[in-house]
Amino acid sequence: xxxxxxxxxxxxxxxxxxTDNFVHDAESAAEDxxxxxxxxxxxxxxxxxxxxxxxxxxxxxxxxxxxxxxxxLKRPLTPEEASTAAEKEDLGPLTVSAESYRLAIxxxxxxxxxxxxxxxxxxxxxxxxxVQEMLKGTGRSPDEIIGTVAxxxxxxxxxxxxxxxxxxxxxxxxxxxxxxxxxxxxxxDYDDLHVMTSTGSFNFAIMVTGxxxxxxxxxxxxxxxxxxxxxxSTIGRALRLALINIGRVWPGVNDMALVGxxxxxxxxxxxxxxxxxxxxxxxxxxxxxxxxxxxxxxxxGASSHLLGGGAVATWTPQEILxxxxxxxxxxxxxxxxxxxxxxxxxxxxxxxxFEPVLAMELERLGHNRASLQKYLxxxxxxxxxxLTPAEIANVQxxxxxxxxxxxxxxxxxxxxxxxxxxxxxxxxxxxxxVVAGGIPGYSFxxxxxxxxxxxxxxxxxxxxxxxxxTEAGR
Amino acid sequence: xxxxxxWAFMAMAAANFTIGCQSSNxxxxxxxxxxxxxxxxxxxxxxxxxxxxxxxKIGLYWNEKPGGIHFWNxxxxxxxxxxxxxxxxxxxxxxDLGEEFAIKIASETDAFFYGVGx
Numbered sequence: 001x002x003x004x005x006x007x008x009x010x011x012x013x014x015x016x017x018x019t020d021n022f023v024h025d026a027e028s029a030a031e032d033x034x035x036x037x038x039x040x041x042x043x044x045x046x047x048x049x050x051x052x053x054x055x056x057x058x059x060x061x062x063x064x065x066x067x068x069x070x071x072x073l074k075r076p077l078t079p080e081e082a083s084t085a086a087e088k089e090d091l092g093p094l095t096v097s098a099e100s101y102r103l104a105i106x107x108x109x110x111x112x113x114x115x116x117x118x119x120x121x122x123x124x125x126x127x128x129x130x131v132q133e134m135l136k137g138t139g140r141s142p143d144e145i146i147g148t149v150a151x152x153x154x155x156x157x158x159x160x161x162x163x164x165x166x167x168x169x170x171x172x173x174x175x176x177x178x179x180x181x182x183x184x185x186x187x188x189d190y191d192d193l194h195v196m197t198s199t200g201s202f203n204f205a206i207m208v209t210g211x212x213x214x215x216x217x218x219x220x221x222x223x224x225x226x227x228x229x230x231x232x233s234t235i236g237r238a239l240r241l242a243l244i245n246i247g248r249v250w251p252g253v254n255d256m257a258l259v260g261x262x263x264x265x266x267x268x269x270x271x272x273x274x275x276x277x278x279x280x281x282x283x284x285x286x287x288x289x290x291x292x293x294x295x296x297x298x299x300x301g302a303s304s305h306l307l308g309g310g311a312v313a314t315w316t317p318q319e320i321l322x323x324x325x326x327x328x329x330x331x332x333x334x335x336x337x338x339x340x341x342x343x344x345x346x347x348x349x350x351x352x353x354f355e356p357v358l359a360m361e362l363e364r365l366g367h368n369r370a371s372l373q374k375y376l377x378x379x380x381x382x383x384x385x386x387l388t389p390a391e392i393a394n395v396q397x398x399x400x401x402x403x404x405x406x407x408x409x410x411x412x413x414x415x416x417x418x419x420x421x422x423x424x425x426x427x428x429x430x431x432x433x434v435v436a437g438g439i440p441g442y443s444f445x446x447x448x449x450x451x452x453x454x455x456x457x458x459x460x461x462x463x464x465x466x467x468x469x470t471e472a473g474r
Numbered sequence: 475x476x477x478x479x480x481w482a483f484m485a486m487a488a489a490n491f492t493i494g495c496q497s498s499n500x501x502x503x504x505x506x507x508x509x510x511x512x513x514x515x516x517x518x519x520x521x522x523x524x525x526x527x528x529x530x531k532i533g534l535y536w537n538e539k540p541g542g543i544h545f546w547n548x549x550x551x552x553x554x555x556x557x558x559x560x561x562x563x564x565x566x567x568x569x570d571l572g573e574e575f576a577i578k579i580a581s582e583t584d585a586f587f588y589g590v591g592x
Contacts, residue, residue: 074525093505
């Protein structure tokens with residue numbers, strides 16, 4: 001809708017075209033850009049998706065809307081369409097009265113859930129006293145603005161985050177971690193819009209590293225992506241509620257994930273530092289070893305790339321490295337059309353979840369994170385002789401547009417010669433290696449685009465700070 | 475329902491919630507609004523329409539996802555049939571075409587259709 005808006009603002013009458021199951025999304029986006037009464041014409045989704053494969057097949061769909069499209073350009077604006085009046089909303093507290101505690105709680109939940117202010121599960125009431133109690137977990141001011149949340153750019157203050165944390169059932173000592181995650185998500189360089197609204201089932205992986213993870217009892221071992229840990233579950237739920245309520249996102253309205261976002265409390269976990277032979281992940285991002293940090297990544301799905309391990313099959317470290325290399329070559333299907341800002345914006349980043357035994361074995365073999373990144377980067381390559389003309393042709397535009405980092409350009413240029421090897425990743429650091437899980441464990445990967453569609457990055461790491469109830473994160 | 479009530483009472487007690495309670499049959503909860511403040515941009519109205527499209531240039535913008543190409547081919551064909559005096563110009567690019575591209579399209583067209591999606 002932002003592109004439509006740009007052209008309308010330049011004085012050109014237009015019509016925005018979408019399928020009828022996306023009309024709420026279009027209307028919501030029209031509000032966001034400041035043109036709530038945009039001209040929108042819909043085509044029947046049921047017909048469009050069935051018939052769009054050929055020119056002849058889709059023609060009845062085009063014929064069904066052509067007159068409406070032309071009319072949308074010609075018919076004068078109604079007074080309502082020409083109006084620039086804006087609606088105001090009241091964000092003050094609500095009073096809920098009932099004959100008993102039980103009925104008051106039920107009534108509160110009905111109001112909040114009917115207003116789409118919840119996640120479908122029962123909520124705890126964010127009374128002023130409960131929110132004050134939650135705020136004791138941080139020394140930061142309740143009025144501090146952490147950032148704005150997509151898609152409607154709602155303002156995330158510390159207090160608003162705390163209100164949602166109360167509703168989620170989080171403990172006050174979790175609040176600094178929740179705030180740090182919100183700092184990641186609202187960083188202007190982080191593309192939270194795409195991960196929250198795309199038709200694809202993208203989701204947030206939220207990794208807590210450093211001593212606060214153990215202090216809060218965030219599960220890093222067996223079942224680390226599963227249920228049962230209050231910290232993992234309610235930190236994730238607090239973030240989900242904050243995004244619903246602060247960003248104003250809702251399924252089928254402006255969150256268009258076709259099959260939803262599996263794990264509605266996100267993937268909240270801790271790095272298993274107890275068994276990791278390497279420094280905490282955040283050290284690779286420039287933080288001190290003793291820091292506590294949160295890293296948020298826009299992943300495409302959990303456990304979608306199984307690399308090996310488990311309690312049944314046998315494995316060797318080399319087999320898992322080979323499996324990792326094979327996985328990194330899979331995105332070749334889109335390599336010829338990688339283009340910044342498009343729906344296929346470029347190469348991947350990976351979080352490699354190495355289970356503890358694998359990590360310790362790799363350490364014994366002399367590896368560290370950097371050597372593993374180098375090995376995988378240098379092996380996830382396509383020989384020049386196997387490249388298609390389209391794949392070769394797409395490298396120079398990516399160099400020209402600045403998508404390939406400057407220090408890597410010589411490598412890509414050298415690859416485009418006989419005997420050369422074109423990397424599947426832009427740089428070794430795009431492979432993020434973390435140790436997580438129990439013994440035995442699975443090694444697997446989550447992937448995400450290196451660049452966002454609407455902002456430069458798809459991951460961020462922030463320092464946990466301001467904690468008052470824990471030793472770490474102060 | 476019974477489990478829900480027990481859970482709710484326990485949760486409230488654990489979190490030390492304050493609930494106004496005038497009598498056993500009169501409970502009042504004051505709850506804070508979880509929504510973030512939104513500063514929407516000033517509302518703009520769409521541009522004035524064009525009563526007669528004869529001789530005009532109409533732009534068709536699509537974000538390059540393969541599913542839409544055939545649909546827009548059909549729209550182009552039908553526009554040419556229904557509005558023989560018009561010129562149809564095809565454009566494609568990112569979800570948001572960006573300001574520079576928008577200025578270019580605006581300079582080359584009189585009206586437009588815009589589609590993004592799958």
